[in-house]
Amino acid sequence: MAMDERLMAMTATMKATGAAKMLGIAKRMVATDPDVSGRDVLARLESAMAEEEAAATVAWVASEPDRADCIKCGGPVETDSRDRSRWIHSADGSRGCRAATFTVEDGWDETIPKSWNAAPKRSV
Numbered sequence: 001m002a003m004d005e006r007l008m009a010m011t012a013t014m015k016a017t018g019a020a021k022m023l024g025i026a027k028r029m030v031a032t033d034p035d036v037s038g039r040d041v042l043a044r045l046e047s048a049m050a051e052e053e054a055a056a057t058v059a060w061v062a063s064e065p066d067r068a069d070c071i072k073c074g075g076p077v078e079t080d081s082r083d084r085s086r087w088i089h090s091a092d093g094s095r096g097c098r099a100a101t102f103t104v105e106d107g108w109d110e111t112i113p114k115s116w117n118a119a120p121k122r123s124v
């Protein structure tokens with residue numbers, strides 16, 4: 001799958017923001033103490049980076065979707081990262097079971113009603 005252009009631009013922006021934050025820490029340390037050692041600046045930057053990485057890991061784990069099998073069509077479903085109360089089919093991100101089970105070879109599964117939407121089977 002091709003990388004999303006907007007996502008790549010957002011990632012570049014976040015990297016630039018992170019670099020500016022680290023630069024700000026170093027500048028403030030030097031402004032506060034012009035004789036601060038390179039080792040002290042490095043230690044503070046390493047500490048700040050470790051804090052950033054820990055926060056990112058927590059956010060990443062928390063953003064992991066809930067997963068289950070669809071109670072209607074049986075396919076794998078997961079919570080939508082844009083709305084955790086909504087369930088989508090993992091295969092294609094669709095709500096509808098008909099869309100999720102469509103294949104180029106076999107087309108639409110006519111036994112699946114158009115009204116069926118992704119919903120979790122909780123007892124899995």
Ligand SMILES: [Zn+2]
Nearest residue numbers: 070073097118
């Ligand atoms: Zn389904």
